[in-house]
Amino acid sequence: MMKAIALISGGLDSILAASLVKKQGIEVVGLKFKIPFCSNKHKGVSDFGIEIKEADICDDFLEMIKKPNYGYGSNMNPCLDCKILMLRKAGELMEKYNAKFIVTGEVLGQRPMSQHKKALAAITKRSGLEGLILRPLSARLLEETIPEKEGWIKRDALLNFSGRGRKQQIGLARDFGIKEYAQPAGGCLLTDSGFSGRLKDLMEHEGLDRDSVELLKLGRHFRLNDTAKIIVGRDKRENEQLLSMAAPDDYLFMPTDKLAGPTSLGRGDFNKELISLSCAITCSYCDIDGISAADIIYRRISEKEDRILRIAPIEENKLLSIKI
Numbered sequence: 001m002m003k004a005i006a007l008i009s010g011g012l013d014s015i016l017a018a019s020l021v022k023k024q025g026i027e028v029v030g031l032k033f034k035i036p037f038c039s040n041k042h043k044g045v046s047d048f049g050i051e052i053k054e055a056d057i058c059d060d061f062l063e064m065i066k067k068p069n070y071g072y073g074s075n076m077n078p079c080l081d082c083k084i085l086m087l088r089k090a091g092e093l094m095e096k097y098n099a100k101f102i103v104t105g106e107v108l109g110q111r112p113m114s115q116h117k118k119a120l121a122a123i124t125k126r127s128g129l130e131g132l133i134l135r136p137l138s139a140r141l142l143e144e145t146i147p148e149k150e151g152w153i154k155r156d157a158l159l160n161f162s163g164r165g166r167k168q169q170i171g172l173a174r175d176f177g178i179k180e181y182a183q184p185a186g187g188c189l190l191t192d193s194g195f196s197g198r199l200k201d202l203m204e205h206e207g208l209d210r211d212s213v214e215l216l217k218l219g220r221h222f223r224l225n226d227t228a229k230i231i232v233g234r235d236k237r238e239n240e241q242l243l244s245m246a247a248p249d250d251y252l253f254m255p256t257d258k259l260a261g262p263t264s265l266g267r268g269d270f271n272k273e274l275i276s277l278s279c280a281i282t283c284s285y286c287d288i289d290g291i292s293a294a295d296i297i298y299r300r301i302s303e304k305e306d307r308i309l310r311i312a313p314i315e316e317n318k319l320l321s322i323k324i
Protein backbone atom coordinates (compact mmCIF):
# COMPACT_ATOMS: atom_id res chain seq x y z
CA MET A 1 0.00 0.00 0.00
CA MET A 2 1.25 3.52 -0.85
CA LYS A 3 2.40 5.34 2.27
CA ALA A 4 2.74 9.03 3.20
CA ILE A 5 3.96 10.94 6.24
CA ALA A 6 1.55 13.63 7.46
CA LEU A 7 2.86 16.39 9.71
CA ILE A 8 0.47 16.65 12.66
CA SER A 9 0.50 19.85 14.67
CA GLY A 10 -2.60 19.12 16.73
CA GLY A 11 -4.53 21.88 14.97
CA LEU A 12 -7.52 21.08 12.78
CA ASP A 13 -5.87 21.71 9.40
CA SER A 14 -3.20 19.06 9.74
CA ILE A 15 -5.78 16.50 10.86
CA LEU A 16 -8.03 17.32 7.90
CA ALA A 17 -5.13 17.12 5.44
CA ALA A 18 -4.10 13.70 6.76
CA SER A 19 -7.72 12.50 6.69
CA LEU A 20 -8.19 13.63 3.06
CA VAL A 21 -5.17 11.62 1.98
CA LYS A 22 -6.20 8.60 4.03
CA LYS A 23 -9.62 8.73 2.36
CA GLN A 24 -7.89 8.16 -0.97
CA GLY A 25 -6.58 4.82 0.23
CA ILE A 26 -3.09 6.00 1.20
CA GLU A 27 -1.64 4.68 4.45
CA VAL A 28 -0.78 7.73 6.56
CA VAL A 29 1.84 7.90 9.31
CA GLY A 30 1.15 10.96 11.48
CA LEU A 31 4.37 12.67 12.54
CA LYS A 32 4.35 14.98 15.54
CA PHE A 33 7.47 16.95 16.33
CA LYS A 34 8.49 17.69 19.87
CA ILE A 35 9.87 21.22 20.05
CA PRO A 36 10.61 23.12 23.28
CA PHE A 37 7.83 25.66 22.76
CA CYS A 38 4.65 23.69 22.01
CA SER A 39 2.31 22.03 24.41
CA ASN A 40 -0.26 20.22 22.22
CA LYS A 41 -0.77 16.69 23.48
CA HIS A 42 -1.47 13.66 21.30
CA LYS A 43 -2.66 10.16 22.00
CA GLY A 44 -0.64 7.31 20.44
CA VAL A 45 -3.47 6.55 18.03
CA SER A 46 -5.78 9.46 17.45
CA ASP A 47 -9.56 9.19 17.26
CA PHE A 48 -9.36 9.91 13.55
CA GLY A 49 -7.58 6.62 13.04
CA ILE A 50 -4.02 7.69 12.25
CA GLU A 51 -1.15 6.42 14.29
CA ILE A 52 1.00 9.26 15.62
CA LYS A 53 4.79 8.93 15.82
CA GLU A 54 6.77 11.51 17.75
CA ALA A 55 10.21 12.88 16.81
CA ASP A 56 12.23 15.07 19.16
CA ILE A 57 13.83 18.01 17.32
CA CYS A 58 14.39 20.24 20.38
CA ASP A 59 18.16 20.60 19.92
CA ASP A 60 17.88 21.43 16.22
CA PHE A 61 15.11 23.90 17.01
CA LEU A 62 17.15 25.70 19.69
CA GLU A 63 20.02 26.03 17.21
CA MET A 64 17.73 27.31 14.45
CA ILE A 65 15.92 29.90 16.58
CA LYS A 66 19.17 31.71 17.41
CA LYS A 67 19.41 32.99 13.84
CA PRO A 68 16.54 31.99 11.59
CA ASN A 69 17.24 32.61 7.88
CA TYR A 70 13.79 34.12 7.34
CA GLY A 71 13.63 36.02 10.63
CA TYR A 72 10.88 36.10 13.23
CA GLY A 73 7.15 36.82 12.96
CA SER A 74 5.40 39.38 15.16
CA ASN A 75 6.95 37.74 18.23
CA MET A 76 9.84 35.27 18.47
CA ASN A 77 8.14 32.81 16.10
CA PRO A 78 10.47 31.82 13.22
CA CYS A 79 7.60 30.16 11.34
CA LEU A 80 9.25 29.74 7.94
CA ASP A 81 12.43 28.23 9.33
CA CYS A 82 10.35 26.10 11.71
CA LYS A 83 8.40 24.61 8.82
CA ILE A 84 11.54 24.05 6.77
CA LEU A 85 13.20 22.29 9.71
CA MET A 86 10.17 20.04 10.28
CA LEU A 87 9.89 19.15 6.61
CA ARG A 88 13.60 18.39 6.38
CA LYS A 89 13.32 16.09 9.37
CA ALA A 90 10.20 14.46 7.90
CA GLY A 91 12.14 13.98 4.65
CA GLU A 92 14.89 12.19 6.57
CA LEU A 93 12.28 9.82 8.02
CA MET A 94 10.66 8.91 4.67
CA GLU A 95 12.89 5.91 4.17
CA LYS A 96 12.31 4.62 7.70
CA TYR A 97 8.53 4.68 7.24
CA ASN A 98 8.70 3.68 3.59
CA ALA A 99 6.75 6.84 2.71
CA LYS A 100 6.63 8.23 -0.83
CA PHE A 101 5.57 11.80 -0.02
CA ILE A 102 4.80 14.28 2.78
CA VAL A 103 1.43 15.82 3.65
CA THR A 104 0.94 19.13 5.47
CA GLY A 105 -2.12 21.07 6.60
CA GLU A 106 -0.91 24.39 5.21
CA VAL A 107 -3.59 26.58 3.65
CA LEU A 108 -2.70 29.16 1.03
CA GLY A 109 -2.92 32.71 2.40
CA GLN A 110 -3.89 31.64 5.91
CA ARG A 111 -0.92 33.23 7.65
CA PRO A 112 0.75 36.35 6.32
CA MET A 113 4.33 35.29 7.01
CA SER A 114 4.51 31.63 6.15
CA GLN A 115 1.61 30.63 3.94
CA HIS A 116 1.50 32.94 0.94
CA LYS A 117 2.43 31.36 -2.40
CA LYS A 118 6.06 32.51 -2.40
CA ALA A 119 6.58 31.34 1.18
CA LEU A 120 5.16 27.89 0.40
CA ALA A 121 7.47 27.65 -2.62
CA ALA A 122 10.46 28.72 -0.49
CA ILE A 123 9.57 26.17 2.20
CA THR A 124 9.35 23.43 -0.42
CA LYS A 125 12.66 24.38 -2.03
CA ARG A 126 14.65 24.87 1.19
CA SER A 127 13.39 21.59 2.64
CA GLY A 128 14.87 19.74 -0.35
CA LEU A 129 11.55 18.00 -1.05
CA GLU A 130 10.48 19.60 -4.33
CA GLY A 131 7.41 17.89 -5.77
CA LEU A 132 7.00 15.71 -2.70
CA ILE A 133 5.04 18.01 -0.38
CA LEU A 134 1.30 17.68 -0.84
CA ARG A 135 -0.93 20.34 0.74
CA PRO A 136 -4.35 18.72 0.28
CA LEU A 137 -6.41 21.66 1.62
CA SER A 138 -5.10 24.05 -1.06
CA ALA A 139 -3.66 21.58 -3.61
CA ARG A 140 -5.90 22.70 -6.50
CA LEU A 141 -4.55 26.25 -6.18
CA LEU A 142 -0.93 25.10 -6.18
CA GLU A 143 1.44 23.54 -8.66
CA GLU A 144 0.86 19.84 -9.26
CA THR A 145 3.03 17.61 -7.10
CA ILE A 146 4.58 14.23 -7.94
CA PRO A 147 1.85 12.23 -6.10
CA GLU A 148 -0.77 13.96 -8.26
CA LYS A 149 1.21 13.67 -11.52
CA GLU A 150 1.92 10.01 -10.89
CA GLY A 151 -1.72 9.31 -10.10
CA TRP A 152 -0.97 8.13 -6.54
CA ILE A 153 -3.60 10.59 -5.46
CA LYS A 154 -6.49 12.22 -7.38
CA ARG A 155 -6.07 16.00 -7.68
CA ASP A 156 -9.85 16.34 -8.27
CA ALA A 157 -10.54 14.98 -4.79
CA LEU A 158 -8.24 17.55 -3.17
CA LEU A 159 -9.38 21.03 -2.14
CA ASN A 160 -8.97 24.70 -3.02
CA PHE A 161 -9.19 26.37 0.40
CA SER A 162 -7.48 29.73 0.83
CA GLY A 163 -7.42 32.64 3.25
CA ARG A 164 -7.90 33.02 6.95
CA GLY A 165 -11.55 31.93 7.20
CA ARG A 166 -12.26 28.77 9.16
CA LYS A 167 -15.79 27.98 7.95
CA GLN A 168 -14.79 25.46 5.27
CA GLN A 169 -12.44 23.61 7.62
CA ILE A 170 -15.08 23.43 10.34
CA GLY A 171 -17.60 22.11 7.80
CA LEU A 172 -15.11 19.48 6.60
CA ALA A 173 -14.35 18.46 10.20
CA ARG A 174 -18.07 17.88 10.69
CA ASP A 175 -18.15 15.67 7.55
CA PHE A 176 -15.22 13.65 8.90
CA GLY A 177 -16.79 13.43 12.37
CA ILE A 178 -13.79 15.19 13.94
CA LYS A 179 -14.87 16.94 17.12
CA GLU A 180 -11.76 17.64 19.16
CA TYR A 181 -8.90 19.77 17.93
CA ALA A 182 -6.65 22.60 19.14
CA GLN A 183 -6.85 26.20 17.92
CA PRO A 184 -4.37 27.15 15.18
CA ALA A 185 -0.91 27.98 16.66
CA GLY A 186 -2.64 27.95 20.05
CA GLY A 187 0.00 25.68 21.51
CA CYS A 188 3.09 27.61 20.36
CA LEU A 189 4.54 29.82 23.09
CA LEU A 190 6.63 31.68 20.52
CA THR A 191 3.53 33.54 19.38
CA ASP A 192 3.03 34.90 22.92
CA SER A 193 4.56 38.35 23.50
CA GLY A 194 5.30 37.80 27.22
CA PHE A 195 7.06 34.50 26.60
CA SER A 196 8.92 35.95 23.60
CA GLY A 197 10.25 38.79 25.79
CA ARG A 198 11.60 36.31 28.32
CA LEU A 199 13.14 34.18 25.56
CA LYS A 200 14.86 37.19 24.01
CA ASP A 201 16.26 38.15 27.39
CA LEU A 202 17.60 34.62 27.90
CA MET A 203 19.22 34.60 24.45
CA GLU A 204 20.90 37.94 25.14
CA HIS A 205 22.24 36.84 28.51
CA GLU A 206 22.63 33.19 29.56
CA GLY A 207 22.01 31.62 26.13
CA LEU A 208 19.68 28.80 25.17
CA ASP A 209 19.52 25.26 26.48
CA ARG A 210 16.59 22.93 27.11
CA ASP A 211 16.62 23.39 30.88
CA SER A 212 16.64 27.22 30.79
CA VAL A 213 13.84 27.21 28.21
CA GLU A 214 11.72 24.98 30.50
CA LEU A 215 12.24 27.54 33.28
CA LEU A 216 10.84 30.27 31.02
CA LYS A 217 7.47 28.52 31.21
CA LEU A 218 7.26 29.02 34.97
CA GLY A 219 6.81 31.96 37.31
CA ARG A 220 7.58 35.67 37.16
CA HIS A 221 11.06 36.54 35.83
CA PHE A 222 13.32 39.36 36.99
CA ARG A 223 16.63 40.40 35.45
CA LEU A 224 19.03 41.38 38.28
CA ASN A 225 22.09 42.11 36.13
CA ASP A 226 23.80 40.75 33.02
CA THR A 227 24.67 37.48 34.70
CA ALA A 228 21.87 36.86 37.20
CA LYS A 229 18.11 36.45 37.21
CA ILE A 230 15.45 35.26 39.61
CA ILE A 231 12.20 33.38 38.96
CA VAL A 232 9.37 33.69 41.49
CA GLY A 233 6.76 30.90 41.63
CA ARG A 234 3.14 31.93 41.17
CA ASP A 235 1.46 29.04 42.97
CA LYS A 236 2.17 25.82 44.85
CA ARG A 237 2.69 23.80 41.66
CA GLU A 238 5.23 26.29 40.29
CA ASN A 239 7.00 26.52 43.66
CA GLU A 240 7.44 22.73 43.64
CA GLN A 241 8.57 22.72 40.01
CA LEU A 242 11.16 25.43 40.64
CA LEU A 243 12.44 23.45 43.59
CA SER A 244 12.78 20.30 41.51
CA MET A 245 14.49 22.11 38.61
CA ALA A 246 17.11 23.87 40.69
CA ALA A 247 20.70 23.06 39.64
CA PRO A 248 23.61 22.80 42.15
CA ASP A 249 24.79 26.38 41.45
CA ASP A 250 21.30 27.90 41.76
CA TYR A 251 19.95 29.73 44.80
CA LEU A 252 16.57 29.23 46.48
CA PHE A 253 14.65 31.91 48.39
CA MET A 254 11.46 31.36 50.40
CA PRO A 255 9.72 32.67 53.52
CA THR A 256 9.91 30.81 56.83
CA ASP A 257 7.00 28.56 57.84
CA LYS A 258 5.33 31.48 59.64
CA LEU A 259 4.52 33.23 56.39
CA ALA A 260 2.79 32.20 53.17
CA GLY A 261 4.80 33.07 50.06
CA PRO A 262 6.58 31.86 46.95
CA THR A 263 9.68 29.84 46.26
CA SER A 264 12.11 31.77 44.07
CA LEU A 265 14.96 30.34 42.07
CA GLY A 266 18.05 32.47 41.45
CA ARG A 267 20.37 31.56 38.58
CA GLY A 268 23.73 33.15 37.83
CA ASP A 269 26.46 34.92 39.82
CA PHE A 270 25.07 36.11 43.17
CA ASN A 271 26.92 38.45 45.52
CA LYS A 272 25.64 39.79 48.86
CA GLU A 273 23.79 42.65 47.20
CA LEU A 274 21.96 40.37 44.75
CA ILE A 275 21.05 37.97 47.53
CA SER A 276 19.45 40.88 49.45
CA LEU A 277 17.66 42.02 46.32
CA SER A 278 16.33 38.49 45.67
CA CYS A 279 15.16 38.17 49.27
CA ALA A 280 13.38 41.54 48.94
CA ILE A 281 11.70 40.45 45.68
CA THR A 282 10.57 37.19 47.29
CA CYS A 283 9.31 39.16 50.31
CA SER A 284 7.22 41.35 47.98
CA TYR A 285 5.18 38.31 46.97
CA CYS A 286 4.71 37.04 50.56
CA ASP A 287 1.52 37.50 52.51
CA ILE A 288 2.94 40.43 54.51
CA ASP A 289 -0.26 42.35 55.18
CA GLY A 290 0.62 45.09 57.69
CA ILE A 291 4.18 43.80 58.33
CA SER A 292 7.11 45.99 57.31
CA ALA A 293 9.69 43.18 56.98
CA ALA A 294 9.84 39.39 56.88
CA ASP A 295 12.36 36.57 57.36
CA ILE A 296 13.41 35.05 54.05
CA ILE A 297 15.36 31.79 53.98
CA TYR A 298 17.98 31.45 51.25
CA ARG A 299 20.58 28.90 50.27
CA ARG A 300 22.81 27.87 47.46
CA ILE A 301 21.69 24.38 46.49
CA SER A 302 25.18 22.86 46.55
CA GLU A 303 25.91 24.30 50.01
CA LYS A 304 22.75 22.87 51.64
CA GLU A 305 23.03 25.38 54.47
CA ASP A 306 20.00 27.63 55.08
CA ARG A 307 20.55 31.28 55.97
CA ILE A 308 17.93 33.83 56.97
CA LEU A 309 17.69 37.49 56.05
CA ARG A 310 15.15 39.87 57.59
CA ILE A 311 14.16 42.24 54.83
CA ALA A 312 11.47 44.66 53.64
CA PRO A 313 9.69 44.18 50.32
CA ILE A 314 11.08 45.98 47.30
CA GLU A 315 9.32 49.12 46.05
CA GLU A 316 6.75 48.39 43.38
CA ASN A 317 8.34 50.70 40.78
CA LYS A 318 11.71 49.03 41.18
CA LEU A 319 10.05 45.61 40.96
CA LEU A 320 8.32 46.51 37.70
CA SER A 321 11.48 48.01 36.23
CA ILE A 322 13.38 44.71 36.47
CA LYS A 323 10.50 42.41 35.48
CA ILE A 324 11.15 40.64 32.18
Ligand code: SF4
Pocket (backbone or CB within 6 Å): 038, 077, 078, 079, 080, 082, 083, 185, 188, 189, 190, 191
Ligand atom coordinates in the same frame (compact mmCIF):
# COMPACT_ATOMS: atom_id res chain seq x y z
S1 SF4 B 1 3.67 29.05 15.33
FE1 SF4 B 1 5.42 28.04 16.35
S2 SF4 B 1 5.19 25.85 15.83
FE2 SF4 B 1 3.88 27.00 14.41
S3 SF4 B 1 5.17 27.33 12.60
FE3 SF4 B 1 5.42 29.15 13.91
S4 SF4 B 1 7.19 28.72 15.18
FE4 SF4 B 1 6.55 26.76 14.29
